[in-house]
Amino acid sequence: MKENVEIFRPHALKRMEEAESPVTRDITCQLGTEQSRSKERHRVVFFKDDYGNEMRVVTNLMNVTSEVIADMYKAR
Numbered sequence: 001m002k003e004n005v006e007i008f009r010p011h012a013l014k015r016m017e018e019a020e021s022p023v024t025r026d027i028t029c030q031l032g033t034e035q036s037r038s039k040e041r042h043r044v045v046f047f048k049d050d051y052g053n054e055m056r057v058v059t060n061l062m063n064v065t066s067e068v069i070a071d072m073y074k075a076r
Helices: 066-074
Strands: 007-012 023-031 042-048 054-059
Touching: 023 066, 042 066, 054 066
Parallel strands: none
Antiparallel strands: 007 023, 023 042, 042 054
16 A cells, blocks of 8 residues: 555454564555545555565455464565
8 A cells, every 4th residue: 555545534453462463553444535535444454564664455355364464465
């Protein structure tokens, strides 16, 4: 997800904190500016890559843990 994408009405998802997890945040939200905002909510997972940089991933996978999503995108 690009840095300039606007996050609107974020809602934190409940999750069990795992020790040593790279995930910093897991939310659902609407994306875009007021003129071009998405109608549906998207899941956004924030995590740190191997170099300590924060990555943001938008997905529609709701039945997968945020750690698994982070691992999938790190493996790409």
